[in-house]
Amino acid sequence: MLCNLSAMPLAIRFLGDHSYGVWITVLTMANWLGSCDLGLGNSLRNQLAKSFAEGDRSRSVALISTGYAALLFSACALLAPVGIIIIALSGHWQDLSPTDAGALRACSYTVLALACLDIVLRLGTIIYTADQRAQVAPLAAGANGFLSLIAIACLSAWHDSSTGRLPAYALAMAAIPSFTNCIITACAFSNRFRAFWPKPAAASLKIAASLLKTGLGFFGIQIGMAMTFQITTLITAVRASPSDVTGINVAEKIFGVISIGSAVALFPYWSRFTAADSRGEHIWILGAIRRLELAMLPITLGTVTALFFYDHITRAWLGDMVSAPLAYAIPVAAKYLIISINSLYCYYLNAINRTRSQFILYLTFAALSIPACLSLHEACGTAGMLYFVPVALLVMTLTLRTLTFRTLRSKIAGAEAS
Numbered sequence: 001m002l003c004n005l006s007a008m009p010l011a012i013r014f015l016g017d018h019s020y021g022v023w024i025t026v027l028t029m030a031n032w033l034g035s036c037d038l039g040l041g042n043s044l045r046n047q048l049a050k051s052f053a054e055g056d057r058s059r060s061v062a063l064i065s066t067g068y069a070a071l072l073f074s075a076c077a078l079l080a081p082v083g084i085i086i087i088a089l090s091g092h093w094q095d096l097s098p099t100d101a102g103a104l105r106a107c108s109y110t111v112l113a114l115a116c117l118d119i120v121l122r123l124g125t126i127i128y129t130a131d132q133r134a135q136v137a138p139l140a141a142g143a144n145g146f147l148s149l150i151a152i153a154c155l156s157a158w159h160d161s162s163t164g165r166l167p168a169y170a171l172a173m174a175a176i177p178s179f180t181n182c183i184i185t186a187c188a189f190s191n192r193f194r195a196f197w198p199k200p201a202a203a204s205l206k207i208a209a210s211l212l213k214t215g216l217g218f219f220g221i222q223i224g225m226a227m228t229f230q231i232t233t234l235i236t237a238v239r240a241s242p243s244d245v246t247g248i249n250v251a252e253k254i255f256g257v258i259s260i261g262s263a264v265a266l267f268p269y270w271s272r273f274t275a276a277d278s279r280g281e282h283i284w285i286l287g288a289i290r291r292l293e294l295a296m297l298p299i300t301l302g303t304v305t306a307l308f309f310y311d312h313i314t315r316a317w318l319g320d321m322v323s324a325p326l327a328y329a330i331p332v333a334a335k336y337l338i339i340s341i342n343s344l345y346c347y348y349l350n351a352i353n354r355t356r357s358q359f360i361l362y363l364t365f366a367a368l369s370i371p372a373c374l375s376l377h378e379a380c381g382t383a384g385m386l387y388f389v390p391v392a393l394l395v396m397t398l399t400l401r402t403l404t405f406r407t408l409r410s411k412i413a414g415a416e417a418s
Helices: 001-016 016-036 042-052 055-079 083-090 099-123 123-130 137-160 166-190 205-237 242-278 283-309 308-319 326-352 356-385 386-415
Strands: none
Touching: 001 016, 001 137, 001 166, 001 242, 016 099, 016 166, 016 205, 016 242, 042 055, 042 123, 042 205, 042 242, 042 326, 055 099, 055 205, 055 283, 099 326, 123 137, 123 166, 123 242, 123 356, 137 166, 137 242, 166 205, 205 283, 205 356, 242 283, 242 308, 242 326, 283 308, 283 326, 283 386, 308 326, 308 356, 326 356, 326 386, 356 386
């Protein structure tokens, strides 16, 4: 988190607020592509967690082998629409110099291709998480942040030309997650998971079909989340300017700390819930969720306090390099706070493969996101448009909380009756 916060002023100083906003727009599209793994990653994590818990080594090897084959196929299929995405984005790069626009267009193919490749490479982290070693995911995120900070410092020191800065920055930032995931995968299969090395002969169409069957629910959720949470970035870039994207991203960096911190604390519970549910420990799960809800109270208080001092924080952090209105910060803060609370219920429902309600909710709001955000932007401007996401998330959270407790009480009652 500290690395990410330290990197932003360096990046804006290196690129300028307009070019930084262009990069965030490209990164948004890369994140969308990274969500298009057909839900295979999350499906594999659940099935692999059960396989590890049962000590079924042969099935674990088959799952890992099939997972790599299926994800590789998914990543290759995604390369086709990359050119279309670049053409669509480049129409909004008129304010860049012709040299930078042309170079960015060329390097964007590499950036988005790396996002597709990363779908396969991050399987190493999924394997660790399924083995109840969820600390690897936040460690990888921390390594990415540290390497990004070093890369920006090096670019600032060695890149003297005023042109070509954005393409160089984009390539460096896109390559770092792939590099980190390569290291994690190499460590996984050279140490703890040496016996689970993927074998082409172990890949199975039957297992692939099983992964896809449960994965499609996750896929709908992932695409729905990407559309609902990130469409505002693209609309801002098109209807306002990349500089406004930068202003929003300032608030995203500050209040995104809530989501990152919550993810580090909550992420291990996904696999724990899967294992506990398979053992019938539903009362423990219910108690864990209630304790986690109480833990959200001081986080809420901290968020409200940060909003009161937002202008002072941004001035001390970024000076006058960028405009970061409080009007952008309020809906962004609400978004990340509700995301953290929503995760309590999503992780449990995902752990037991109860994804239908999330699937319907996310796809519903994804379908509404473009017309609703365009209408809100027309009527209330960029700040008003940003309220769509926290309102949508609040509806989802209340619905999923009801479903979570209803499911747990039903399971507990069924266990007591038997």
